[in-house]
Amino acid sequence: MSAGVHIIAAPGDIPAPHIEYGQLAPMLIVFGVAVLGVLVEALAGRPWRYRIQVPLAFAGLLAAFVWTIVLAWRHEPFHVAAMGALGVDGPTLFLQGTILVLALVSLLLIAERSAAHFTAQASALPGSEAEQQSMSAGITQTEIFPLMMFAVGGMLMFPASNDLLTMFVALEVLSLPLYLLCGLARRRRLLSQEAAVKYFLLGAFSSAFFLYGAALLYGYAGSVRLSDISAQAGQGAGGETLLLAGIALLSVGLLFKLGAVPFHMWKPDVYQGAPTPITALMASCTLVSAFGALLRVYYVGFETLRWDWRPAMWGVAIITMVVGAVVAITQTDIKRMLAYSSIAHAGFLLTGVVATSRQGLSGTLFYLAAYGFTTIGAFAVVTMVRDAGGEAAHLSRWAGLGRRSPVIAGVFAFFLLAMAGIPLTSGFTGKFAVFSAAVDGGATPLVVVGVLASAIAAFFYVRVIVVMFFSDPEADGPSVVVSPATATAVALGLTVTVVLGVLPQPVLDLAGTAASQMFVR
Amino acid sequence: MKAEGIQAVAWLLIALPLAGAAILLLGGRRTDKWGHLLGTGMSLGAFVVGLAMFVQMLGYDPEERRRTIHLYEWFTVGHFKLDMGLLVDPLSISFVLLITGVGSLIHIYSIGYMAEDDDRRRFFAYLNLFVAAMLLLVLADNYVGLFIGWEGVGLASYLLIGFWQHKPSAATAAKKAFVVNRVGDLGMVIAISLMFATFGTVSFTQILGEGAHHLGMVEQVGQGTATAIGLLLLLGACGKSAQLPLQSWLLDAMEGPTPVSALIHAATMVTAGVYLIVRSGPIFELAPDAQLAVTIVGAATLLAGAIIGCGKDDIKKALAGSTMSQIGYMVLAAGLGPAGYVFAIAHLIAHGFFKAGLFLGAGSVMHGMKNDVNMRHYGGLRTMMVITWATFGLGYLAIIGFPGLSGFFTKEGIIAAAFDKGGTSGMILGGCALLGAAITAYYMSRVMFMTFYGERRWEEDVHPHESPKVMTVPLMLLALGSLFAGGFLVLGSFGHFLEPVVGGGEAHGFHLITAPGIAAFVLMVIGVAIAWRQYGARKVPREAPAGSFLTVAARKDLYGDAINESLIMRPGQWLTRLAVYFDNKGVDGLVNGLAAGVGGTSGRVRRLQTGFVRSYALSMFLGAAVVVAALLVVNV
């Protein structure tokens, strides 16, 4: 221990930290509601739990969202909060608002009761008598709500983290509940548990990389504050190897979370195995959050090192787009196909990150919001198409859906077209925004690859549409179960996808304003 | 210039039928009772608006007839800006009148034709949707708007071809139309992207300039870019307008209800390609190679369509072949530059009237013949359905170019313009057009004679009868159009009307007696005479005879599908097998070679996803190593 540290000091020697509770309120509300949710689980009787948990979670998310709006409305100059641990600034508020709305929509799916998605009792063995009993007793595992709230809290914190320790804690707070939630599917429990194990082991593996990267950066700069690292790197003071290796390992952890190739392999397996509402939550909120963190790290921490990390990022973006689009073509499971599509979209989004400009930032923000709603809507439709064994996820079971229920098939087709980036959908506007930013940022080859990958991707989206509308329906095909909550989620996704395609300017302006001052340091 | 008066609400044109479609689709069964009336009303409403706009336009000076309606700013990203707006000028108003006019007549006709169908409401909803999309296509003031309408009409067309889904042939035909059209759309998408990348905008005004004076940004780009854009646009036009080599879907599309064939697959949608080429005139004028390609496609299709028309016994398919051929004429004319534009559009409008009349007449015949489409089962229907015979006959005379009727003026104009192009290419193109005229006379006479003349060949239990008034009145109105439209357009001042848009006003004079005109007339008479010898004077067998090589080829659509298969599909599959030496059964939905190649790669790459956590971890570990190495190497 160095000599300057006094173990025993006089009272008041260590000043109380200054915490901006107002700026942190959205996160605090969500975490508070999560803790309350645990208390409800502890104290409320079984019949009451669901009835208390759902309104509680809704109220919490809504309150946090309203607070976020208020924060954005005040137009106060942003500065770092909580002694520099968190930065609540324009981009962060945009991302947090997006995450909260997307979480609200996901909550509609998670709270769906008419076609329950979650196991009655996670501890009961699949196929055992205990499981039968708990199912017939109509029990539901209501712990999913506090778990989800913890995850959402972590997601809010992740892009706001201004130092690597906070970021690591946020990463774990968002990941740990998700690992558990993945294993709670009501049907096909074996797949669900396998998804949880895989996600957990690989997630833990990746966070070890993240952490080691953070350690190396700490070794380089003597601090884990992003701004300190940036300042130290700006001086170019020795220890370059530490710095660059640290950046690389840190990136591995972040790229894992957003599913960039070659760190993507968990994504198809987990998306397929997890309960579909959780998949929707991961595909929308987690992606937004992970990109937020990535943007902050690269725009604040490593901005001065742009020329060092950009080539590697180029490579990752290119193979992510290509692998995602190409492998999706031969998928036969809808959820798996959407997972690969999500990988491809992560690649498109990375082109916006590579741009490293204000325009790239605002384009990425817009794309995240647009894609989040589209993908949530698509997964919501997946939950509606059911047969005796639960969701009919195999593509062949969707044959002729267009004739059996044209509206649902039409809506799904629309979501797919939006993901393919057809004009008049949000996907087009989003792709346009990030690609034009990348062109301006001198990444034209990347955009060429992106456009080619979109063309390949369009092929498999159209393939699903062809199956739905042109194949003959099976005799015992799945039926479409429409319930108010899920239908609301689909309608919300559809509305946003249309509005952001037809009248995107207000949201583009919003993203532009949010990005105008970039991140605080 | 900004639009005023009724033109300022041009969006009503699109909104009315769109609202109709929305009400009918969302209203469901509740609207069954009055759905068809609402649909027809919306279409008529759009026609009235269109007419008012036309009258208002006539009041302006020719130079001031180009009016824009700015709807809203779609979005701005960086220095790219996309505005949504409409463009009302003589070219678009001509289309508006054709679409809403003929469209309304067909709506009325459908009330009778679809009376027995349980899903009549849905049918009208789709028709309204089509009208709205088609109007957007011709009214949009930029390529993206045009493309949205383009996709919209494709969607409506697909829905209507497959309207009777219970028929497997209808479902297959819809699928085929869908797939083939995607090839064309790909061309459009790339063309639009290219324009966006080159000009930073997709607005007609900015790219093409204001009407005939041009002065758009396109004049500043090199010939290479213009040629590339032109060829890609041509690919798009080929898909939508059933031109070689993307013609194969149109014949199958006849599986749809007959009013659909009349409206979409004869009068309006399939002419969108011609509109696209004429609208993009300034691009093509800068790219002679692309222009030449347009004329070649047109000439080849006009012959191929005509030959196919000769071999078909199905009355609708014979007419479909004829549609291909007639659009070939228009495309040919559109490829001739300003000299041909006016004739292309005039022929398009005249064709809209007489071909719609012919199709509706065919529908009327089918209505009386228990939906039998085989002309060998008809014969001598002249006395049974007099009105149908008379109106069909007028349409027939118009299409073969009988002097004085619509087709005569417009087609002669195209033939003359082709010869006027001069040089060897002019002679060849003119020759093709002349030959096409002769074949047209032959196969249309064949249809006429087999259907309405000769002895009766129908079964005992068929009782041919005239159709109800609601069907015959539109027939008569369209027959009037067949009589006069062409002459009115060509002899009238249509050329001057369009001149502010397409230019070249002085070239449009029409001379009654020219050498090509006389040749065309003689060839037409010969064609009719041969048909009379074969089908009018002789007995027509109920079963089709074996026929010569050419007949067999024509019956099989000139082996279009076989050629597609052996040229595109087979080598593609072969390549795939080479590239992917294991059997990839998973790749079943892939239709062409490129896709199969990508699919093969995909099938291979997905095997890397072994399902073992440890191999995933390995990939992450190696990935991390590569990323670290990449960063360090870059720094060295």
Next chain:
Amino acid sequence: MSPGHYLVLSALLFTIGGVGVLVRRNAIVVFMCVELMLNATNLAFVSFARMHGNLDGQLIAFFVMVVAAAEVVVGLAIIMTIFRTRRSSSVDDANLLKY
């Protein structure tokens, strides 16, 4: 001993943990290897703290330990559930989701 040696040790431990994840089949052991990686990181943090003469690294080590503990709990729960279903804790047996 200079702090450099601790860093080398930490890198070695991290690598051993990483390789362990790749080669071991038992889910619990795989997970223990991940924990080893985290602890190697802790060692690095503490050594760097020593080198820089500030306390941040030690503080971070505390947080990492807590987070690692939480991870253990979640991980054990998940691994136990799948073990009870499958009667096997080999990660290679969880192989239904692939391609």
Next chain:
Amino acid sequence: MDLYVPIVVLGALAFAFAAGSVLMAAFTGPKRWNRAKLEAYECGIEPTPQPVGGGRFPIKYYLTAMLFIVFDIEIIFLYPWAVAFESMGIFALVEMALFIVTVLVAYAYIWRRGGLEWD
């Protein structure tokens, strides 16, 4: 360094004594084997027969282990706080109270949902 010498010496003596006594007993004591002596020693009660393969721990052991880890690890934050309590003042006290309340919420959950019951 001199300060530590007595400790080292003491340690060495202790080790020598322990090792010496055990070795002494092994060499000098009488060796009379019987069956009972060869069995596993379980505090005087009859040894429970073990299933083949060494047997498995009941799931309860894992549960307890998990709970132990969670609560045990919280001490990590309490200890530095306790050491620096004087200098950190009221703010830290409130923070720590909140922290303990949060842990108590988890405790309440486990307790109410039967996590602490052995059967």
